[in-house]
Amino acid sequence: xxxxxxVRAVSKRFGGLQAVREVSFDVRKGTVKALxxxxxxxxxxxxxxLSGVLAPDGGAVTFDxxxxxxxxxxxxxxxxxxxxxQHIRLFAHMTALENVKVGCHVRSRAGFVAGMLxxxxxxxxxxxxxxxxxxxxxxxxIAELADAEATRLSYGQQRSVELARALAAGPRLLLLDExxxxxxxxxxVELAKLIGRIKERGVTVLIVExxxxxxMNVSDEVAVLSYGEKIADATPRAVQRDxxxxxxxxxxxxx
Amino acid sequence: MLRSRQAxxxxxxxxxxxxxxxxxxxxxxxxxxxxxxxxxxxLVAVGLSVLMGYAGQLSLGHAAFxxxxxxxxxxxxxxxxxxxxxxxxxAALDRAHLLVARPDLxxxxxxxxxxxxxxxxxxxLAFAVAWAIGIPVLKLKGHYLAxxxxxxxxxxxxxxLGTARFGxxxxxxxxxxxxxPAGLSVSGERADRVSNYYxxxxxxxxxxxxxxxxxxxxxxxxxRAIHGAEDAAGSMGVDVARFKLKTFxxxxxxxxxxxxxxxxxxxxxxxxxxxxxxxVRYVAIVAVGGMGSLWGTVxxxxxxxxxxxxxxxxxxxxxxFGGVLLAVMLFSPDGILRVDVRGLVRAxxxxxxxxxxxxxxx
Numbered sequence: 001x002x003x004x005x006x007v008r009a010v011s012k013r014f015g016g017l018q019a020v021r022e023v024s025f026d027v028r029k030g031t032v033k034a035l036x037x038x039x040x041x042x043x044x045x046x047x048x049x050l051s052g053v054l055a056p057d058g059g060a061v062t063f064d065x066x067x068x069x070x071x072x073x074x075x076x077x078x079x080x081x082x083x084x085x086q087h088i089r090l091f092a093h094m095t096a097l098e099n100v101k102v103g104c105h106v107r108s109r110a111g112f113v114a115g116m117l118x119x120x121x122x123x124x125x126x127x128x129x130x131x132x133x134x135x136x137x138x139x140x141x142i143a144e145l146a147d148a149e150a151t152r153l154s155y156g157q158q159r160s161v162e163l164a165r166a167l168a169a170g171p172r173l174l175l176l177d178e179x180x181x182x183x184x185x186x187x188x189v190e191l192a193k194l195i196g197r198i199k200e201r202g203v204t205v206l207i208v209e210x211x212x213x214x215x216m217n218v219s220d221e222v223a224v225l226s227y228g229e230k231i232a233d234a235t236p237r238a239v240q241r242d243x244x245x246x247x248x249x250x251x252x253x254x255x
Numbered sequence: 256m257l258r259s260r261q262a263x264x265x266x267x268x269x270x271x272x273x274x275x276x277x278x279x280x281x282x283x284x285x286x287x288x289x290x291x292x293x294x295x296x297x298l299v300a301v302g303l304s305v306l307m308g309y310a311g312q313l314s315l316g317h318a319a320f321x322x323x324x325x326x327x328x329x330x331x332x333x334x335x336x337x338x339x340x341x342x343x344x345x346a347a348l349d350r351a352h353l354l355v356a357r358p359d360l361x362x363x364x365x366x367x368x369x370x371x372x373x374x375x376x377x378x379x380l381a382f383a384v385a386w387a388i389g390i391p392v393l394k395l396k397g398h399y400l401a402x403x404x405x406x407x408x409x410x411x412x413x414x415x416l417g418t419a420r421f422g423x424x425x426x427x428x429x430x431x432x433x434x435x436p437a438g439l440s441v442s443g444e445r446a447d448r449v450s451n452y453y454x455x456x457x458x459x460x461x462x463x464x465x466x467x468x469x470x471x472x473x474x475x476x477x478x479r480a481i482h483g484a485e486d487a488a489g490s491m492g493v494d495v496a497r498f499k500l501k502t503f504x505x506x507x508x509x510x511x512x513x514x515x516x517x518x519x520x521x522x523x524x525x526x527x528x529x530x531x532x533x534x535v536r537y538v539a540i541v542a543v544g545g546m547g548s549l550w551g552t553v554x555x556x557x558x559x560x561x562x563x564x565x566x567x568x569x570x571x572x573x574x575x576f577g578g579v580l581l582a583v584m585l586f587s588p589d590g591i592l593r594v595d596v597r598g599l600v601r602a603x604x605x606x607x608x609x610x611x612x613x614x615x616x617x
Contacts, residue, residue: 051490052489052490053486053489053490072489072494073486073489073490074489074490074491074492074493074494074495077489077490077491077492078492082490082491083490085486085487085490089484089486089487090483090484090487091479091480091482091483091484091487091488092482092483092484093479093482093483093547094476094479094480094483098476098479099480101476102476102477102480102488102491102493103491105473105476105477105480105491105492105493106491106492108473109473110472110473110474111474112469112474112501112505114472115468115469115472115473115474115475116465116466116468116469116472117465117468118468118472122472122473125473126472126473129473165491166491169491169492
């Protein structure tokens with residue numbers, strides 16, 4: 001299978017801290033890949049580098065054959081790379097449905113003039129956006145929350161809205177930044193099933209996660225970061241047996 | 256949604272007519288003058304409402320755009336070009352029918368730019384200045400943005416106050432009417448008072464139609480998303496910098512249109528229109544009306560501007576706006592007029608759908 005995302009020797013430094021050091025890995029089309037590592041290993045920084053929130057100091061990121069490193073976030077999103085955030089970033093004062101509608105932004109094109117004049121061709125587009133947003137809420141099983149103010153929902157529901165929003169963009173690659181953080185066991189089991197259903201839709205998934213049960217359950221491949229460097233990249237089973245991973249990640253006594 | 260938008264515009268139109276009939280029935284036709292002026296200030300307020308309330312970007316410099324519109328129109332339509340008749344540019348403009356000749360007080364003839372050509376220049380100038388200022392300034396956030404726009408406003412104020420060509424502290428006067436079809440014109444002629452009132456508020460209605468459409472569109476959603484979580488909006492594909500800039504330019508153009516029309520209506524403009532306190536007034540009006548509430552902004556702008564122009568606030572005029580801003584920020588940062596109309600309607604509709612349901616005790 002071909003690589004949808006190729007990361008090559010990507011580095012990022014914040015002042016004296018080398019947050020990410022020459023990290024390389026592939027995400028193959030149609031797979032779920034996990035990025036794990038202890039706190040401060042550089043996982044979230046790497047996510048920001050991939051999604052255009054930050055620009056790398058060096059290295060290259062190629063998405064479907066196209067270099068995307070250094071592109072602003074909205075350009076990366078337009079190419080079909082969608083993400084969620086470690087700390088939920090929903091739009092305040094907007095309903096769950098409106099939040100998900102914003103996810104359709106990259107798939108629609110009505111601008112200022114068309115919007116102000118309410119041009120007929122935008123009506124169909126708006127209808128499609130509405131249908132698509134509702135379909136995504138339904139996919140996440142939260143259709144009944146459509147008209148609720150998004151930031152007033154429970155934590156788990158907010159995570160679902162954020163996921164629906166990311167999926168509404170119709171991404172080819174979905175980046176999930178710690179999707180299980182703050183979820184209880186039952187919700188985490190549901191999340192694992194959901195990631196499976198997202199994969200079935202043909203969406204490639206790259207996930208940063210602390211919950212090892214979830215990671216080993218859903219991933220086809222696991223890359224391990226420690227202090228900004230990649231120390232392992234293999235199947236979940238092989239990574240679990242890797243002595244280096246056990247040492248830095250799980251702690252020597254746990255082995 | 257669309258139906259309610261059209262209904263609101265229709266309601267607004269009815270209110271405009273009612274107010275006019277009210278001034279006639281009440282024997283206060285002279286109120287129309289201040290009501291007309293309020294309309295032009297309202298154009299600034301509604302544009303700022305989209306910028307502040309939807310996109311979440313504060314500007315303390317919008318009086319400057321109003322002044323740019325007013326001064327461009329006022330200066331171009333009063334600056335006599337007849338001594339330059341021989342120059343190629345003036346001759347070319349004349350051939351293109353962009354100039355008009357008028358008799359002056361002393362029996363001579365003045366040659367000035369046609370009011371509509373001046374209007375086009377005024378709008379284009381505001382557009383260009385807003386674009387040029389907006390690119391660097393909108394990279395700033397929160398109070399840094401407020402301070403930068405404040406600086407811009409101060410510069411424009413200093414320029415119009417200190418430039419002899421613009422009449423310095425006296426401003427510009429003898430600005431001719433802006434001709435309209437059917438023999439109408441934007442002018443302070445008493446005979447045209449009623450038509451001017453309708454022209455001004457018709458312009459506000461048109462702006463409201465466009466802006467109400469905009470805020471309910473894909474762009475409006477994106478602007479609210481920028482307001483809600485800028486980084487997430489970017490990650491959803493919203494070109495944050497560009498959308499902010501376009502909103503800034505749109506609001507600046509609306510302000511310039513207001514400035515240009517009011518200058519024709521008043522027959523002049525003074526540097527006070529560019530003063531920082533004017534910018535603060537617009538911000539106060541948007542804040543009272545409710546962040547993200549266009550109709551609340553219109554109502555507040557009408558009320559506060561009319562009372563101010565009629566002199567009800569006396570020497571405390573600026574203090575009233577300052578106090579209002581302070582009170583809103585302390586007690587109701589989302590605005591005073593932002594009532595949950597939708598929730599109310601939904602509750603009533605639910606009750607109507609299910610009449611068997613007994614009245615619940617309060």
